[in-house]
Amino acid sequence: MKYITKYKSPNFNSRKNSRVQLIIIHYTALKNTLEAISYLCKKEKKVSSHYLISQNGDVYNLVEDKYRAWHAGQAFWHEITDINSISIGIELDYNPNGKNNKFSFKMIYSLKKLIRKLLKNYKINKNGILAHSDIAPFRKKDPGKHFPWQSLSSSKLILNLRKPKKREIKIIENWFHSHNLKSKKQKTILALSLIGYDTREVYKNDRLYNKLVRAYRNRYLNSKDINNNKSIYNTLIKHLFNFLLTKN
């Protein structure tokens, strides 16, 4: 893994004293690393990221961590909408429709190494490693359903959401009951909202509700469970249980 600092993006400003709390993972959807560097460093594009990782695992530092890079766009997480001020953005040289349509071993190896360093430097909580599609589920899909979240959880960088225990299901179901939530949809929305997702518009808009559930599913379920509604619901219960336990 090479760490390359010779390309710099002019697209950043001050974090306004905000602390780094999140890491946001993206894919570029461009042709290759060179094209991505040129895009992320062009003033007119008004976008950037702190890091870009190539298919062969080279890490390009385009914006210093202390500055606010412009990668999140319109986004939301735990009531916060200025995600750029509180996050580090990592772009992966990946395009679902290009020749670079694999998350290579070297790329993921470097990504994990970088994440490990950032977690330590900024004391970021394991709940703070997010997909662009987590913070902007209604308009963004990256890093997409093939991104190897499982590999990050095996390396203990993010939470491992195993099947919930009966006792855990009972605790959460009782908790839902005490909040007078009856339908699965109501429970799902409350759980997603407590985890951090933007649920402001989904109560009254089925199209947005479906997009949000899809974003969650693509991130947390493996391909064999992806269309199983019971697995989605159980994963959400496990997630909420873990989240309520590990808060702060």
Ligand SMILES: [Zn+2]
């Ligand atoms: Zn993105």
